[in-house]
Amino acid sequence: MKRKEPGKPLTPAVLHILLALSTRERHGYGIMKQVKADSDDKVKMGPGTLYGSIGRMIQAGLICEGDTKRDPEMDDERRIYYRITGHGREVLRAELERYRDVVTVAKENRLLPDALSHGE
Numbered sequence: 733m734k735r736k737e738p739g740k741p742l743t744p745a746v747l748h749i750l751l752a753l754s755t756r757e758r759h760g761y762g763i764m765k766q767v768k769a770d771s772d773d774k775v776k777m778g779p780g781t782l783y784g785s786i787g788r789m790i791q792a793g794l795i796c797e798g799d800t801k802r803d804p805e806m807d808d809e810r811r812i813y814y815r816i817t818g819h820g821r822e823v824l825r826a827e828l829e830r831y832r833d834v835v836t837v838a839k840e841n842r843l844l845p846d847a848l849s850h851g852e
Contacts, residue, residue, distance in 0.1 A: 757798040794820035
């Protein structure tokens with residue numbers, strides 16, 4: 733898989749994984765829990781989607797395995813932690829700007845409930 737260019741849209745799974753990793757390294761289960769929390773329990777990512785996406789994201793250079801090794805007393809030493817790369821941050825930033833632009837158009841066209849209720 734080629735590296736994803738910042739201008740290409742992300743799948744929802746990839747977007748949520750990048751958001752989950754944007755604040756710190758996480759293992760797979762930790763990513764799933766963070767996605768669930770970030771989405772207010774609206775997005776539930778199963779292991780198949782998660783690990784399939786992680787594999788493609790590593791190949792695309794969006795994430796990599798983390799450098800930090802965890803204390804086996806505090807955590808399961810078999811867990812692999814992942815972190816977002818510089819390229820992954822660029823791609824996430826571009827995607828968030830794309831979303832911002834879409835929301836701006838929706839507001840201008842009075843398609844959002846907030847825009848309608850505020851008379852914008």
